[in-house]
Amino acid sequence: MRAPTRIASSVARVAGFLVALAALLVACRYDPVIDQKVRKNPPEDPGGPSPEHRAGQACVDCHSTYEGAEPALAIGGTVYSQTAKGYLNGVEGVFVTIQDSAGATYKACTNKAGNFYITKADLQGIDDLAFPLVVNVAGVKMASLIGRERSCAGCHKLASIERIDIDPYLDPATGRARDSAGAIIIDPEFVPSLERCGPPPDPTTSGAGGQGGAAPAGAGGATPTGAGGAGSVASSSTTGAGGGGGSTSSGGGMGAGGGTP
């Protein structure tokens, strides 16, 4: 009777120690600010995670080393248009251009939801984006610089009941307020052709598979069927424009600028 008890109690003690150790480890990595932000997000889209999911939310709160969602993103966001009645719709097929302080330029193409992103892997060996960043969407330059935020939604916060309670002057359609630039809104009628990028190449016509189609030189995927580049296209050339028509691998990959592959 005595021996089993002693074994049980030492097992319990070891288990207790392990629990305490685990708690300590978790505690060390615990960041209440991010945790709270992530928990406040609306629930996952019915279709589950995809490149089009969670439009308007702060992508990199989750797609970060801390929260660990894959792929790890360097930057991400959602571009909208606004209807006459004020409703927001994701804008598909426009370039988002990010210029970093080291002189690198990255381009990404918005998908069906208006989402775009540049993965850490897209940075091609460069450790990280050099902040501050300059942003341009479909040719419209953002006046503000980005100091350190990787999610557009970190500054472009949408409207929410909670936020309207705090700031009665908040624009209920766009979310623009005392502390938010509101949704990123462009007019899809006035997107220059060089700033357009196409949906994924149609496999029946291009046969290029995940490699993306060859783009007409400098067209940047101007035609809806011709060029590759849905999901995310990034180009790390310092020249920026003209690096269009990059390749994508299954709607989220990376295409080097200037005609490769």
Add this chain to the structure above:
Amino acid sequence: MNAQGVFGISSFAAFVAVAALTGCKQELSSGLEVTCPSRQVYVQHVSEVMERRCGTLDCHGSDFRPLRILGRDGLRHQGERKRTGEGVTTDAEKSANYYAVCAVEPEKVSKVGSDPGGNAVNTLLLVRKGRGQEGHKGGKVFDPWDDADRCVVGWLRGDTEQSIEKACKAALAKLP
């Protein structure tokens, strides 16, 4: 013996208590006076540089930062009905920025003003953080004696308005 020990302790305690009280009393009665460099120069030339480079919504344009910088493309003044990106940076916002910057280290800033040629300016937290010489989430924002640095430091030292204006304008022109 015993009595003396007790006496010793209590006299020490009394000494500490008196010292502490006089310490407080002195500080309160000495009429702490704080001066900050020109408000007009800050509002007219320096504020915009700090709004653009320090006051973005993800940095000092946030209620959650100890040093808050307000402005058109950042956090707006609580008492005004303006949204980010609307209109221009208001006088109230520029003025609030002035007081925020002066309040980081008020006594030290006063000393810089009274010794413009001295080294004191290089020891200010505001300057050291901007130069990335002190822990700063935003990293290095100014290089010592580049235009933006001369804009802010020149104002702190009380340089001529003309030279401050020139440095601030050059700093703005260099921003991407």
